[in-house]
Amino acid sequence: MSFGWRTIRRAKLTGMNDQPPAWITVDLTAIQQNVARLKEYAGDAEVMAVVKGDAYGHGLLPVARAALRGGATWLGVAQMSEALALREAGIEAPVLTWLTAPGTDFQPAVRAGIDIGVPAVWELEAAVAAARITGTTARVQLKVDTGLGRNGAFGADWDALRDAAAKAQAEGSVEVVGLFTHFAYADAPEHPTVLTQQELFAERVRDAERAGLRLQTRHMSNSAATLTQPSAAWDMVRPGLAVYGLTPVPQIGDPAHFGLRPAMRVQARATVTKRVPAGQGVSYAHTYVTDRETSLVDVPIGYADGVPRAGSSVGPVLVNGERHTVAGRVCMDQFVVDVGDEEVAAGDPIVLFGPGDGGEPTAQDWAEATGTISYEIVARMSSRLPRTYVGGEEPA
Numbered sequence: 001m002s003f004g005w006r007t008i009r010r011a012k013l014t015g016m017n018d019q020p021p022a023w024i025t026v027d028l029t030a031i032q033q034n035v036a037r038l039k040e041y042a043g044d045a046e047v048m049a050v051v052k053g054d055a056y057g058h059g060l061l062p063v064a065r066a067a068l069r070g071g072a073t074w075l076g077v078a079q080m081s082e083a084l085a086l087r088e089a090g091i092e093a094p095v096l097t098w099l100t101a102p103g104t105d106f107q108p109a110v111r112a113g114i115d116i117g118v119p120a121v122w123e124l125e126a127a128v129a130a131a132r133i134t135g136t137t138a139r140v141q142l143k144v145d146t147g148l149g150r151n152g153a154f155g156a157d158w159d160a161l162r163d164a165a166a167k168a169q170a171e172g173s174v175e176v177v178g179l180f181t182h183f184a185y186a187d188a189p190e191h192p193t194v195l196t197q198q199e200l201f202a203e204r205v206r207d208a209e210r211a212g213l214r215l216q217t218r219h220m221s222n223s224a225a226t227l228t229q230p231s232a233a234w235d236m237v238r239p240g241l242a243v244y245g246l247t248p249v250p251q252i253g254d255p256a257h258f259g260l261r262p263a264m265r266v267q268a269r270a271t272v273t274k275r276v277p278a279g280q281g282v283s284y285a286h287t288y289v290t291d292r293e294t295s296l297v298d299v300p301i302g303y304a305d306g307v308p309r310a311g312s313s314v315g316p317v318l319v320n321g322e323r324h325t326v327a328g329r330v331c332m333d334q335f336v337v338d339v340g341d342e343e344v345a346a347g348d349p350i351v352l353f354g355p356g357d358g359g360e361p362t363a364q365d366w367a368e369a370t371g372t373i374s375y376e377i378v379a380r381m382s383s384r385l386p387r388t389y390v391g392g393e394e395p396a
């Protein structure tokens with residue numbers, strides 16, 4: 001391949017850059033197979049693939065379709081706009097949205113047959129209002145706090161929500177489809193809250209059923225619980241991270257242990273390479289200084305693309321098949337790598353992370369290098385990076 005000026009000028013004239021400096025490849029076969037694997041863990045329970053946050057940075061629609069092909073029967077998102085985007089794309093699978101702010105108009109969700117996750121009475125009232133205006137029934141799933149201490153009805157608020165939901169259902173404005181909760185410590189399977197949350201959830205289920213709510217789906221398991229707590233599966237599991245082939249249990253850093261494969265690969269092409277003497281400071285504030293004559297490679301991807309600035313002088317990269325580390329500061333659009341005496345030319349391939357089987361670092365490696373979790377590494381990859389999709393064909 002050549003990356004000459006002619007190519008670049010033609011790309012500019014046509015308004016599209018078919019030789020982007022950096023880009024993401026998403027392996028839809030991996031997504032599909034990860035979901036199929038999660039279905040095995042789920043046993044008789046259904047799988048809701050969580051595709052919030054633009055499918056953890058992988059791209060909402062292609063991932064949603066691949067997950068459904070892999071055997072997911074539900075899709076889960078945080079925001080209503082994400083749920084509506086699925087419907088606008090013609091996806092008819094059941095969808096649950098669980099994070100809304102007061103003042104939200106639920107009419108579009110009610111019209112589109114989207115399940116609304118309801119953690120508070122105000123939200124139930126908003127769903128009832130939307131149902132009355134549209135002349136239909138709002139599908140809701142009550143969200144109970146069993147110990148996470150976040151979104152979800154807690155303590156006496158649960159009693160109020162349960163009673164309000166039973167009343168609204170009796171009036172015909174809502175159908176209470178399900179009840180769900182979320183773990184605080186599923187990534188630490190031995191933690192006592194993993195059991196106490198399951199016990200309290202069972203109590204809340206009985207309580208809801210006593211109040212006359214006929215729950216079609218009861219669910220609590222994120223990725224970590226899906227993989228390590230089969231007893232918590234109930235009617236459905238809600239894995240997110242594992243769909244993308246990343247491990248939710250930090251003690252088990254290799255997703256292959258769970259039969260999962262990372263789907264995202266982040267790549268760039270060297271723009272400029274140069275030979276510099278010992279003592280040359282590199283990138284802003286010269287936090288890295290060469291200790292010998294060496295070659296520097298400029299890599300055109302930076303924190304505006306989602307590369308953490310905390311990766312300065314610690315982020316791992318694969319340059320021409322060899323492992324190296326970011327030299328000096330990660331900038332908005334680029335960073336530099338010191339490759340010593342290796343031959344690297346402009347245009348040569350650089351991999352920030354991928355599945356790891358070609359010697360490249362993984363999202364987990366970047367998370368460990370920068371003091372965060374792989375969720376954040378993939379979810380923050382920005383929309384400036386074009387996404388290219390490979391695989392994902394219908395199984396033969």
Ligand SMILES: *Cc1c(COP(=O)(O)O)cnc(C)c1O
Pocket residue numbers: 050052098182221222223224238239240241242248
């Ligand atoms: C994000 C989220 C999930 C998925 O969590 P993972 O750890 O990525 O599997 C499931 N349920 C809820 C309510 C969430 O917010």
